[in-house]
Amino acid sequence: MKILAYERIEKPVLDALKAKHDVRFFKNIDTSTDPDFLNWLSKAEGIIGLDLTVNSELLDKAPNLRIVSNVSVGYNNLDIAALSKRNILATNTPGILTDTVADMAFGLILSTARRIPELDHYVKAGSWTESLTEEYYGTDVHHKKLGIIGMGRIGNAIAKRAHHGFDMDILYHSRTRKTDAEEAFNATYCSLNELLAKADFVCLITPLTKETTEMIGLKEFQQMKKSAIFINASRGKTIVEKDLIEALQSGEILAAGLDVFEQEPVEPNNKLLQMPNVVTLPHIGSSTRETELKMSELAAVNLEEGLNGRKPPNLINSVVWDAINQNGY
Ligand SMILES: NC(=O)C1=CN([C@@H]2O[C@H](COP(=O)(O)OP(=O)(O)OC[C@H]3O[C@@H](n4cnc5c(N)ncnc54)[C@H](O)[C@@H]3O)[C@@H](O)[C@H]2O)C=CC1
Numbered sequence: 001m002k003i004l005a006y007e008r009i010e011k012p013v014l015d016a017l018k019a020k021h022d023v024r025f026f027k028n029i030d031t032s033t034d035p036d037f038l039n040w041l042s043k044a045e046g047i048i049g050l051d052l053t054v055n056s057e058l059l060d061k062a063p064n065l066r067i068v069s070n071v072s073v074g075y076n077n078l079d080i081a082a083l084s085k086r087n088i089l090a091t092n093t094p095g096i097l098t099d100t101v102a103d104m105a106f107g108l109i110l111s112t113a114r115r116i117p118e119l120d121h122y123v124k125a126g127s128w129t130e131s132l133t134e135e136y137y138g139t140d141v142h143h144k145k146l147g148i149i150g151m152g153r154i155g156n157a158i159a160k161r162a163h164h165g166f167d168m169d170i171l172y173h174s175r176t177r178k179t180d181a182e183e184a185f186n187a188t189y190c191s192l193n194e195l196l197a198k199a200d201f202v203c204l205i206t207p208l209t210k211e212t213t214e215m216i217g218l219k220e221f222q223q224m225k226k227s228a229i230f231i232n233a234s235r236g237k238t239i240v241e242k243d244l245i246e247a248l249q250s251g252e253i254l255a256a257g258l259d260v261f262e263q264e265p266v267e268p269n270n271k272l273l274q275m276p277n278v279v280t281l282p283h284i285g286s287s288t289r290e291t292e293l294k295m296s297e298l299a300a301v302n303l304e305e306g307l308n309g310r311k312p313p314n315l316i317n318s319v320v321w322d323a324i325n326q327n328g329y
């Protein structure tokens, strides 16, 4: 079968797909103009990859497409309505990356509060010439209040680390109450306003949807404590980035730890990159060797199951499955 592979997919998985199918791999191309890409797209039955924008415009050029398999849990790059309208299956990779992303989010909490990257530079620059004074002190993490916005799989894994490892009080805001998390981590459900006002650490880990786009802007930063540390591991567009810059510059909040940006890769002149109280990462939450491989493997299983007429384990638009089973492809 003809498969279009795009951007991130681990080599052993790509090689295994190539051994069975007619696969073309694309990286760093303009998907609206690249002739090779457009030619392959017109023939492809399956797409596998990370972050390819799949909308009506692209789908109009892909008449043979039957499945799009994302190598990520977030699928804000996919227009699910447009895919479903054309009876094209869409899949993602939930679960297997949860602990890895939670570790990284916790890494951002610790490194921002304890100023680890900043102090690492200080030591390596040879500036540690005398006993340190208050100016270099950080903020405690243990026994503080952690506010989690988006208490899903990853939110729960962050809460688990915070509750069991750091004796933190957990506040959370989500679309629905999560009684399991309340029982397991003594977590308290809050309105967004209440969470923002009470939390020492505000950690955003929702999917990017219409509802969550720009959900945290200047008004929300102003509601946070002046000592608050803001962590974003969700998607860059869940916040208003210029408002975060303003909130940090005016001292509305203390610091931020960011794995995601409005524009990725982040522009080198982004003001956030010049702030010592901001810890930045290159959208690397799930990217350990072990987990990236598992994500590619799971995405390949989803792809093959779909192409072989079986229900993929991580199907997003089950309405398409129902339609296919009633009417056939
Ligand atoms: N930085 C990174 O490398 C990674 C980032 N992510 C991001 O994390 C997101 C969450 O992943 P999972 O925990 O696996 O998803 P999930 O679906 O298990 O959890 C998402 C949670 O957000 C909540 N939510 C949705 N809309 C909301 C709203 N308007 N207000 C409040 N809560 C809302 C849902 O109720 C759910 O509890 C992904 O969609 C992706 O955007 C995921 C993996 C890696």
Ligand SMILES: O=C(O)C(=O)CO
Binding pocket: 071, 072, 073, 074, 075, 097, 285, 286, 287
């Ligand atoms: O899985 C996701 O949603 C990511 O952001 C990349 O791993």
